[in-house]
Amino acid sequence: MAANKESSEANLLLRLATIKDLDVLEALELSCFETDRLSRRRLSFWIKAEHGILVLAEKAGEVLAYGLVILRKGSRSARLYSLAVRAEARGQNIASDLLLKLEELSVEKQRLFMRLEVAEDNLSAIKMYKKLGYHKFGIYRHYYETGADALRFQKSIQQSTVADSMRFYPWYKQTTEFTCGPSALMMAMKYLNSDTRFDQTTEIDIWRHATTIFMTSGHGGCHPLGLALAAHERGFEVEVYSTQVNDLFVDGVRSEHKKSIMRIVEQGFIEQASELGVQVHKSEIYMSKLEEALALGWGVICLISTYQFDGKKAPHWVAITHADERCLYLHDPDGSEGFYSESGDRLDASNRADVGESEDIDLDYQHLPILKEDFASLSVFGKSKLRTCLVVKPRTAGRKTAGRKTAGPKNS
Known part of the structure; x- marks a missing residue:
């Protein structure tokens, strides 16, 4: 379908922006917004970005409005990031025509949903x-620079309904590149018990409890049994579904010495899980069982491969928040704009605190819609085709909680 389109408004042309439009876009941005502005550099970036759609509304050769949608790789949702209409052109349905065009282009990009934020006092x-x-x-409190709250809206642009049935699910952004497992588990535990702590101390403590020590490079990832034991220690009942429990991540490690240490740690997890009565199913969790767990209000976290998101075959833990007829919804703890230091400063890939004008796209990592047929390929990792998932439940009365038992050598 052609990107250019004559709208229902006479002589209004909707077209994709080009770099030649940068001057007029910058002027439009400055005239429409006093705060939360996109800089010239960012406008240039979004004109050229493959994961963005920037459309102009033009009449008689004059640009009257623009709309920007961000598309996250691996997700079926699109996000309306900015919509600007010149003051003298308002009241002519240009904004609605522009948004409908953005929806149409997003559908062509295989997106199911459009999401947006709007100031609660922007009644029109x-x-x-x-x-x-x-x-x-x-709703997000104090979202804008002015201090105004933002209301979150969603539309199924392929005629599915989900927004009204969504229950609140807390989201936590991992503070290091290796703590996706603890972060996903913390979300599930917080969902079940609001007293669960959301802080870096808890995140790191869970990682130390659950880590496999080594990975392909850098710090070790988290074993499903290690995460289950960490949740058990914190008062939750956990069922583990895993197509294998031995040698989960050793394929990514070349050193035989490191492999031997990982196996010692893994065996410790297995023995401790057996001693504490943690249920371990040596099979994948089927969709019907996963949906049943969600319907019962239990927490579910799953290991996926990030290949569809970033082109890297890395294991990554996410929380599954909801399900409907077509999709599962994920909370991904790994926002793409970097990590955070202990003082809370956002870091870039080089661990520098000044990351410049990075958009706040954390919202794009919450309730990510994934088609169920896509999830089948997303939730498999490695040469062994590992599939593993944890179902986290409130502790049944009468079940005893044992203290921590060291599962192998760890950093002291």
């Missing part, structure tokens, strides 16, 4: 979004 915009079929499903 809220009215337009509702008229176009958007439904409120959340």
Whole structure:
């Protein structure tokens, strides 16, 4: 389908922006917004970005509006990041025509949902979004530079309904590149018990309890049994589903010495899980069982391969938050704009605290819609085709909790 389109408004042309439009885009941004502006550099970036759609509304050769949608790789959702209409052009349905065009282009990119944030006092915009079929499903306090709250809206642009049935599910951003497992587990535990701590101390402590010591490079990842034991220690009941429990990540390690240490740690996990009565199913969790666990309000975390997200075949833990007829929804703890230091400063890939003008795209990592047929290929890792998942439940009355038992050598 052609990117250019004549809208229902006479002589209004909707087209993709090019780098030649940068000057007029910058002027439009400055005239429409006093705060939360996109810089010239970022506008240039989004014009050229493969994971962005930037469309202009033009009449008689004059650009009157633009809309920017961000597409996250591996997800079926799109996010309306910015929508700007010149003051003199408002009231002409340009914004709604522009948004419908962005929805159309997002569908062509195989997206199922459009999401957006809007200031709660922007009543005209809220009215337009509702008229176009958007439904409120959340709120973020003090989201804008002005201190205003942001309402979150969502629309199924391929005629599925989910927003109204979503329950609140807490999201936690991992603070290191190797603590996705603890972060996913913390989300599930917080969902079940609001008293669960959301802090880096808890995150690192769980990692020390669950780590396999080594990975292909860098710090070790988290074993499903190690995470299950960490959850058990914190008062939860856990069922582990795993197609294998031995030699989970050794294929990625070349050193025989490191492999031997990983096997010692793994055997410790196995023995301790048996001693504490942690249920371990040596099979994958089938979709019907996974959906049943979610329907019962239990927490579910799963190991996936990140290949569909970033082209890297790395193991990565996520929390599964919801399910409907077509999709599963994921909370991914790994936002793409870097990690955080102990003082809370956002870091870039080089661990520098100044990352410049990075968009706050953490929202794009919450309730990510994944088609169920896509999840089948997403949730398999490594040469052994490992599939593993944890179902986390509130502790049944009468079950005893044992203290921690060292499962092998760890850093002191």
